[in-house]
Amino acid sequence: MDRQARVCVAGYKGLVGAAILRRxxxxxxxxxxxxxxxxVDLTDQAATRRYFEHEKPAYVFLAAARVGGxxxxxxxxxxxIRDNLLIQTNxxxxxxxxxxxxxxxxxxxxIYPKLAPQPLKEESLLTGAxxxxxxxxxxxxxxxxxxxxxxxxxxxxxxxxxxxTNLFGPGDNFDLKTAHVLPALIRKFHEAKRDKxxxxxxxxxxxxxxxxxxxxxxxxxxxxxxxxxxxxxxxxVGVGRDLTIAELxxxxxxxxxxxxxxxxxxxxxxxxxxKLLDLTRISALGFTPKTALxxxxxxxxxxxxxxxx
Ligand code: GDP
Numbered sequence: 001m002d003r004q005a006r007v008c009v010a011g012y013k014g015l016v017g018a019a020i021l022r023r024x025x026x027x028x029x030x031x032x033x034x035x036x037x038x039x040v041d042l043t044d045q046a047a048t049r050r051y052f053e054h055e056k057p058a059y060v061f062l063a064a065a066r067v068g069g070x071x072x073x074x075x076x077x078x079x080x081i082r083d084n085l086l087i088q089t090n091x092x093x094x095x096x097x098x099x100x101x102x103x104x105x106x107x108x109x110x111i112y113p114k115l116a117p118q119p120l121k122e123e124s125l126l127t128g129a130x131x132x133x134x135x136x137x138x139x140x141x142x143x144x145x146x147x148x149x150x151x152x153x154x155x156x157x158x159x160x161x162x163x164x165t166n167l168f169g170p171g172d173n174f175d176l177k178t179a180h181v182l183p184a185l186i187r188k189f190h191e192a193k194r195d196k197x198x199x200x201x202x203x204x205x206x207x208x209x210x211x212x213x214x215x216x217x218x219x220x221x222x223x224x225x226x227x228x229x230x231x232x233x234x235x236x237v238g239v240g241r242d243l244t245i246a247e248l249x250x251x252x253x254x255x256x257x258x259x260x261x262x263x264x265x266x267x268x269x270x271x272x273x274x275k276l277l278d279l280t281r282i283s284a285l286g287f288t289p290k291t292a293l294x295x296x297x298x299x300x301x302x303x304x305x306x307x308x309x
Contacts, residue, residue, distance in 0.1 A: 001059065001229050005101075007212040008057035010035040010042060010091055011064030016106060016164070018171045020061050027223060035064065040188055041082055048090035052098040060095050060103040060115035061222060062088065070133050070203075070271050072178040077136040083249045084140035092147050092159065104226050105148050107141045107234060108209075109165045109275050110134045119278035122163070122236055127210055131272040149232050162222060165238035165277050169215030169296065170303035182212055185249055186301055189256035190308075199261040200253070203268030206246030211276050213239050214296030217289035224287050239279035239289050255297045 002006075007024055010293075011017035012034040024032055031054045040051040042064050055100040066083040073080055088105065095103045112120045113128030121290065130138050168182040176184055185202070192200045207238035229235065243251075249262050291299075 004030060005058040006031045006033060006056065006287070007061070008035055008055060009061045009063060010087075011062070012036055012273040014063055014065070014067070014169060015169060015171050015173070015215050016187040016218060017063035018173075019169060019215040020040060020063060022216065023219035023223050024077065026216050032202070043089055045086075045087040045090045045093075049094045049097070050102070052094040056098060058101045059226060060091065060100050060101060061226070062091050062105045065106070066180040067137075067172070069184065070269055072268075073134040073137055080134075081136040081140050084137060085143060088140070088144040090145065092144070092151060096151055096155055096157045102160070102226060102230070103148070104222055105144050105159060105161040105303055106222075107145055107161055107163040109163060109236070109238070109277055110272070111138045111141050111145070111163065112275070114272050118274050119234070119240075119276040121278040122281060124232060133271050135270055145225070145234050148234075152232055160225060160231065161234035162225055163234055163236045163277070164218050164221075165211040165213050165236075166294065167213055167215045167218055169300050171215075172300065174304060174308075181210065181245060182252070182297070183300070183304075186256065186297070187303055189258045190304065191254050192260060193256055193258040194240070196242045197260060198257065199263045200249070201263050201265050202245065202249045204245060204270040205266050206244060206249065206264045208245050208250065208270045208272065209242040209274040209276065210245065211238050211240075211242040212248070212293055212296070213237070213289060214291035214293075214299070217291050219231060221282065221287055221289070224285075225282075228284045233281070235281050235285075236277040236279055237281055237282055237287075239275075239293070241281050241293075242274065243293075244277040251294060252297060253293065255301055
């Protein structure tokens with residue numbers, strides 16, 4: 001990719017979009033256009049089309065989405081399915097119609113069937129029922145992947161899709177009602193330490209297994225694939241290791257330095273039992289993530305402390 005080419009990051013204020021922006025800047029890209037709610041309402045078809053006609057980007061990283069943890073997904077199912085379908089349909093179609101050279105769409109590991117064999121291979125998509133707590137979001141993301149594939153088949157549009165595992169890092173959402181587990185635990189342990197509480201409540205049985213990737217590693221993979229991959233099959237991106245929620249809670253407790261107890265609350269939902277991605281495809285392309293989980297949590301915790309004081 002020519003470092004002078006115009007690159008659009010849709011959703012640049014989000015966890016992933018902001019990391020992609022950092023990565024593009026460090027790679028020497030000089031003409032980056034940013035699209036977020038402040039610039040353009042990507043759920044509005046006409047506004048999205050006007051934005052693309054005006055800005056004329058050559059490359060698009062489509063990281064704009066309505067995202068949230070297990071509670072947000074089950075509380076706002078309509079918002080999750082509608083906003084994601086609208087944003088991705090509008091952006092992919094506007095990109096095609098305004099002559100974008102290449103687009104990268106970001107999916108999510110929750111698109112896989114709940115009981116698909118682990119680690120999850122790309123071929124498992126649409127082979128079984130989804131996890132019901134986030135099927136609204138998953139259905140929208142599956143539609144996005146299929147749309148990118150259909151535009152490639154019918155119009156020769158160069159769209160690729162990347163399927164990230166659970167991500168975390170600076171810029172994450174720390175609102176306990178909508179956050180994913182890792183930022184939620186950072187906040188809970190931090191506040192428990194500050195308030196000298198005796199315990200921290202962790203939702204569910206602690207048994208589900210999750211894989212976590214530091215978001216700057218994901219941004220590396222996004223640029224890597226944009227530059228070197230051009231095929232219909234989407235690509236999993238993860239770290240290749242998972243741990244239980246109980247183990248994660250212990251790790252966050254250590255990083256934050258809270259010496260009280262961990263109390264599990266099994267009345268809260270566990271969600272899918274395991275979500276580990278198979279990385280054969282991306283590994284064969286030559287990509288490996290750099291950041292160890294503890295180091296990623298330490299950096300994220302430092303960012304959280306600096307910001308929240
Ligand atoms: P998921 O990966 O789509 O299931 O979404 P989450 O990141 O929200 O939740 C992952 C797992 O962590 C689930 O089993 C949750 O029950 C568990 N968990 C434990 N404590 C928390 C918490 O404080 N917030 C969230 N969001 N999840 C938690």
